Amino acid sequence: MSWTDERVETLKKMWGEGQSASQIAKELGGVTRNAVIGKVHRLGLSNRTTTSTAKSDAKPKTAKAEPKAKAAPKADAAPKAVMPIAEPTTPPPPPSRARRAIIPAGQPLPPQPSANEISPEALAKVSEVEKKSKKIGLMELTERTCKWPVGDPATEDFWFCGLPVKAGKPYCEAHVGVAFQPMSARRDRRR
DNA sequence: CCCTGATTCGC
DNA sequence: GCGAATCAGG
Numbered sequence: 001m002s003w004t005d006e007r008v009e010t011l012k013k014m015w016g017e018g019q020s021a022s023q024i025a026k027e028l029g030g031v032t033r034n035a036v037i038g039k040v041h042r043l044g045l046s047n048r049t050t051t052s053t054a055k056s057d058a059k060p061k062t063a064k065a066e067p068k069a070k071a072a073p074k075a076d077a078a079p080k081a082v083m084p085i086a087e088p089t090t091p092p093p094p095p096s097r098a099r100r101a102i103i104p105a106g107q108p109l110p111p112q113p114s115a116n117e118i119s120p121e122a123l124a125k126v127s128e129v130e131k132k133s134k135k136i137g138l139m140e141l142t143e144r145t146c147k148w149p150v151g152d153p154a155t156e157d158f159w160f161c162g163l164p165v166k167a168g169k170p171y172c173e174a175h176v177g178v179a180f181q182p183m184s185a186r187r188d189r190r191r
Numbered sequence: 192c193c194c195t196g197a198t199t200c201g202c
Numbered sequence: 203g204c205g206a207a208t209c210a211g212g
Contacts, residue, residue: 002203002204003203003204031205032205032206034205034206034207035204035205035206036205037205038203038204038205038206039203039204039205042203042204169212
């Protein structure tokens with residue numbers, strides 16, 4: 001496969017949307033995530049503030065025998081005024097509601113943690129995922145199983161999602177979606 | 192172990 | 203220009 005205009009455009013679009021390289025690669029097909037990343041770099045639209053591997057130190061196998069004199073470390077302590085973009089997530093509502101089990105088993109309490117008004121799409125996705133969930137018990141939770149609780153802790157109708165977590169996060173992709181709101185779709189909660 | 196992006200370098 | 207191999211981090 002080659003990088004046709006269309007493909008490049010899809011790449012740009014998805015990358016812009018914050019899609020991961022692997023997702024993009026999967027979408028495009030015929031390419032690996034490496035190819036995608038490589039292309040992204042060549043296109044110049046790389047840094048998206050992610051795995052800030054701002055290391056200028058990459059040592060490939062074949063050590064380049066270039067005793068390059070290291071540039072003197074900049075003494076300019078640029079006062080990085082990083083600030084704004086740091087409020088993207090809203091980790092409010094997840095799960096674990098240690099509610100007193102005084103609730104009539106199987107009655108009125110579907111109030112899923114965040115079933116308020118998260119993005120409908122996200123919720124829909126969650127519902128979908130719940131069907132596929134492994135329905136694992138507390139004991140089966142591991143470092144990489146989604147720890148999103150499903151059902152009512154007060155009943156037998158309770159389990160954990162158990163799907164593979166999304167790199168680093170405690171939940172699977174779908175649940176990360178509802179746990180970490182992008183910050184929009186959240187305004188307007190005035191009662 | 193899973194995933195992520197970043198970089199290098201032979202092609 | 204391309205992307206596998208590799209690196210580095212979560």
